[in-house]
Amino acid sequence: MFPTLIFLSSGLFLGWSLGANDAANVWGTAVGTRMVRFKSAALVCSIFVTLGAIISGSGAAHTIGKLGAINAIGGAFTVALAAALSVYWMTKLGLPVSTTQAIVGAIIGWNLYSGTQVQFDELYKILGSWVFSPVLTAVFAFFIFHLVKVIIRKAKIHLIRLDGLTRNSLILVGAFGSYSLGANNIANVMGVFTTTAPFGELDIGGLITLSGAQQLFLLGGIAISVGVFTYSKRVMYTIGSELYKMTPVAALVVVLSSSIVLYLFASKGLKMFLESYGLPSFPLVPVSSSQSIVGGVIGIGIAKKGRNIKYAILGRILFGWIASPVIAAVVSFISLFIVQNVFAQRVI
């Protein structure tokens, strides 16, 4: 058990990075505009991220498992470590980096190192979703924003009451967003371990039974929560205050749009529901919450005819999108070499 935990530590570190960084995508606008206190945000986020991971985390994790079927726990450890280091480094630079890109880059690094054929079908599905998710969020944000504007205008809600409504809505939507984040992004944290972690079924007081994967996801959820509490504050203020001068209502629309998109790409139940009616469904793929939230911000920007978008910061984020998978792939390749040859661990 103890060696397993040591190997899982890199995944937990990655979870911490995700909490430090991606939780800001859900709560940054709310906390950055001072509508929700950081402590409240962190608490709600932790609870719902963990619930999302345990209840709905398996779909997207399965896709990550297929992209690189990492068959040795030492390899999984190294891949997760490489992704985590890349995310940590970029977080340090204050860039809203995506854990999704980092882990996919690191898996590609493993594929290259082990000489395993890259599963291009899965890779294209993931890459496609990277493009599609921000665009979809932008579309949602655009329409929801207009709808909300009409409602506010027609309802003539008092500024003070609107403030109260927005604040409560931000917490509700933030909880939904955290759930979606946990459901969708736990794949990035623990997806590489699902085939190698030796956990049996765990029965908790005869009430709940957690499968091996769910125990992994629970650990991942806790790691994310620690990341949220210890390191996400600064990134939240970057997202909320620097990228776009948001009104709280606009912030709410961005988070709601992004949460819907993350949920669409994570929910097995919704996928089955849509398919049962012969409707097109969304692939269960880990999508980047960073890309999604930026899509939402752009959607609002377009709705307001492009006012106030800070293009320089947008450029830095775009640079991070390209840099993070590349950096992660290189770090992963080098780390695998070191772990195998210096520490004599099996990585393939």
Add this chain to the structure above:
Amino acid sequence: MKLFSSKTKEVETDIDKYLEKIEEVAMLFELALKDYFEGKIDRFEGKYKEIDNLESEADNLRRDIKYKLYSYLLIPDARGDVLGLIENLDNVIDVAKKVASHFSIEMPIVFPFLRDDFIELTEIAVKAVMELVRAARAFFKDIAMVNDYINKVYFWEHEADQVEDTLKRKAFRSTEIEKFSVRVHMRYFAERISLLADEAESVCERLSVYAIKRSV
């Protein structure tokens, strides 16, 4: 959640009451000055006292709103603007009270040929204040309407300037007023009354910026 909604309701009511106080002050101001111009000095003094009391009540409300906005942590993004607006609106009440007090203390002699102009100037200045209150109310409840009311304030302020100008010219060109000091006194009071419209306009300048910020 319920506690929170009761707090918002409380502040909402306070803001509504505050705006009502400004309207009351403006209406009383008009009635008080009309009484003065018609020589009903006792009635004028009574209304001046009422204005004085309303000013104190508005001050208390203003302090309450300020305290509650900060202690309940409401509207963090627009708090500064709302307080700015409330403070600026307070200047309008202050001007009304001061002008009335100047009348009460200095007791200027208003010549009959200037009476109608003074009454018209007072009515117009009060109209500017009433439109300002509507603009402020719209800022809270119907942001799209703010500019319509602001434009009306600008219109009345401009009208007030013109009536003030006419009044001053009449005062200085008339042969009925013999002493130069009395002419200056007339000019001074015309300017004081018109100051009410000027103050309404200056609040609107700020209000239009707050409105733009809210709509972004």
